[in-house]
Amino acid sequence: MKSPAIEIRQLVKSYQRGGESVPVLRHLDLDIAAGDFVALMGPSGSGKSTLLNLIAGIDKPDSGKLLVSGVDIAQLSEHALAHWRAQNVGFIFQFYNLMPVLTAFENVELPLLLTPLSASERREHVLTALQMVGLQDRMRHYPGELSGGQQQRVAIARAIITDPRIVVADEPTGDLDRSAADDILHLLTRLNKELGKTIVMVTHDPHAASFASHIQQLEKGLLVHAIPTH
Amino acid sequence: MGSRYFLKLIFRNALRQRLRAALTLVGLVIAVMAFGLLQTIVQAWYAGADGASVNRLVTRNAISLVFPLPLNYRDKIRQTEGVSAVSYASWFGGVYITEKNFFPQFAVEPISYFSLYPEYRIEESQMREFLHDRHGAVIGRRVADVYGLKVGDVMPLRGTIYPGTWNFVIRAIYDGAQPSTDTSQFFFHWEYLNETVKKTIPRRANQIGVYVIGLRDASSGAVVAQRIDRGFENSLAETLTETEKAFQLGFVSMTEAIVVAIRIVSFLVIFIILAVMANTMAMTARERVAEYATFKALGFGPRFVMSLIAGESLLLSLLGGAIGIALTYPLAREFGLAMGTLFKSFTVSSETIGLQAGISLLLGVVAAIVPAIRAAQGSIVDGLRHMG
Ligand SMILES: Nc1ncnc2c1ncn2[C@@H]1O[C@H](COP(=O)(O)OP(=O)(O)O)[C@@H](O)[C@H]1O
Numbered sequence A: 001m002k003s004p005a006i007e008i009r010q011l012v013k014s015y016q017r018g019g020e021s022v023p024v025l026r027h028l029d030l031d032i033a034a035g036d037f038v039a040l041m042g043p044s045g046s047g048k049s050t051l052l053n054l055i056a057g058i059d060k061p062d063s064g065k066l067l068v069s070g071v072d073i074a075q076l077s078e079h080a081l082a083h084w085r086a087q088n089v090g091f092i093f094q095f096y097n098l099m100p101v102l103t104a105f106e107n108v109e110l111p112l113l114l115t116p117l118s119a120s121e122r123r124e125h126v127l128t129a130l131q132m133v134g135l136q137d138r139m140r141h142y143p144g145e146l147s148g149g150q151q152q153r154v155a156i157a158r159a160i161i162t163d164p165r166i167v168v169a170d171e172p173t174g175d176l177d178r179s180a181a182d183d184i185l186h187l188l189t190r191l192n193k194e195l196g197k198t199i200v201m202v203t204h205d206p207h208a209a210s211f212a213s214h215i216q217q218l219e220k221g222l223l224v225h226a227i228p229t230h
Numbered sequence B: 001m002g003s004r005y006f007l008k009l010i011f012r013n014a015l016r017q018r019l020r021a022a023l024t025l026v027g028l029v030i031a032v033m034a035f036g037l038l039q040t041i042v043q044a045w046y047a048g049a050d051g052a053s054v055n056r057l058v059t060r061n062a063i064s065l066v067f068p069l070p071l072n073y074r075d076k077i078r079q080t081e082g083v084s085a086v087s088y089a090s091w092f093g094g095v096y097i098t099e100k101n102f103f104p105q106f107a108v109e110p111i112s113y114f115s116l117y118p119e120y121r122i123e124e125s126q127m128r129e130f131l132h133d134r135h136g137a138v139i140g141r142r143v144a145d146v147y148g149l150k151v152g153d154v155m156p157l158r159g160t161i162y163p164g165t166w167n168f169v170i171r172a173i174y175d176g177a178q179p180s181t182d183t184s185q186f187f188f189h190w191e192y193l194n195e196t197v198k199k200t201i202p203r204r205a206n207q208i209g210v211y212v213i214g215l216r217d218a219s220s221g222a223v224v225a226q227r228i229d230r231g232f233e234n235s236l237a238e239t240l241t242e243t244e245k246a247f248q249l250g251f252v253s254m255t256e257a258i259v260v261a262i263r264i265v266s267f268l269v270i271f272i273i274l275a276v277m278a279n280t281m282a283m284t285a286r287e288r289v290a291e292y293a294t295f296k297a298l299g300f301g302p303r304f305v306m307s308l309i310a311g312e313s314l315l316l317s318l319l320g321g322a323i324g325i326a327l328t329y330p331l332a333r334e335f336g337l338a339m340g341t342l343f344k345s346f347t348v349s350s351e352t353i354g355l356q357a358g359i360s361l362l363l364g365v366v367a368a369i370v371p372a373i374r375a376a377q378g379s380i381v382d383g384l385r386h387m388g
């Protein structure tokens, strides 16, 4: 087994609802190897998104260890965490979350504005990323002028533009038809195989999960079993 | 972030809800314009006092301005220590065509009077013509402009205090040395008034309204005023002497309540547009919660999100302010013309423009505060849940 990219120990997370504390993740342990492609499955409300958000550093656990690439991100300040995310995590959302007022090119360029790259260097990177997702000819289009599948491909280009080690995807095909979904899943597989990205994908669709190398099943805040897919 | 990229975002965001942005902008323009106009009205109200000199004293009847003073006080005043010159004026109070056409009319002793008022600029040849014509009159540039009058025109005034119709011939038009100089007045020969009064109402002859006094030393006003008033203590008509500025402010204070009301209204207008602006920004920010969360997830800090909102708010408020300021000029000009000679001078001051610009800036900042803080503090996870 390769060195773990993500190491989770005794992770606890609960939400406050009406003055009551509702446990979502209870003392969860999980290892994800570098270069792995993991599908998180489980019934609705089982805590898949919560776990993914914690791994991506956009939410904070109540307790437990959350080592990502050797850094315990649970201990980072808000500011340090934002910086860490910009460098280490690529995000793919169910509803793409592109900026409607920015063109495909500008959307992909967005994360690079937090780097010291020059405009011409940024342009080069953006064109490469758009080429990878096959949308160079659509770079001047606004999200509203693109299909769902195309928007998600722009989002994938945005997710990899800073060359992060980890890509998180929450139901990336949840809003797409079968053929568009397959395009996205093939792209994710390529990110994993060709670029060596560690991918954590939340899905409730077994077909989508079959593209992953492992499936982790969540139930009521605990991992019930891990299934290798191949 | 590159500033070009940032500005692009701000501009495109501002244009997203076109109708809402346009309506807010129209509101801003109207509010800034209304504020500027009301401010100009308040200033015009005080213009007479502002243009007044501290070099001159005005002596009136101590009981009230409506009571006259005897003409023979003149020599005693002139001999008072610290006085350099004396002139006098009587309020005529005539009506030109209709009551709506208000402008002050004074019967004055011309040579001494105009030498006390060097800010009334009169061409020498016109002045000579005026001095030679007993029925001649000098009018200010505003009066000439508003009523379309020129030298040589006959101007009939219907007397209210002094009965009858008085026909004057315009012999001179005076200009102001400064924009704030009052050019909305009408002057004629006190001699003409007095001779007519001698025939019609003899008991009112040889009386004047106020003395205007030139000071040797501007800083001695208070002392000289006291000296003059003491000289007429226990006489038939006691006097009250004050600086011209204080005299003019005395008029203004009679209408202080109106000025206060105008000021209140002008700030209410700003307060209302602030509420509109704040609502626009709050709605805008609420609709974009998921976008702000996405920015933050990608690694942009809370300050960036705040500056997105503040930038858009400032863009709106400063654009509205700029248009509002630009439109204040024509609005004030039209309004000033419509009001005729009611105001001594009606110009938009640089102080007013400064206030309008400052208020626009403040509106942009204040309207953005709450939504910006909210967006900056909001949790990413909650923000992302707003999507779809
Ligand atoms: N911000 C939140 N506030 C309160 N409850 C939440 C919040 N986020 C998630 N939950 C609750 O936590 C549980 C797990 O949610 P989630 O991780 O989104 O589940 P999944 O993605 O597996 O459907 C659900 O019961 C959900 O209602």
Ligand SMILES: [Mg+2]
Pocket: A048, A049, A050, A202
């Ligand atoms: Mg979920």
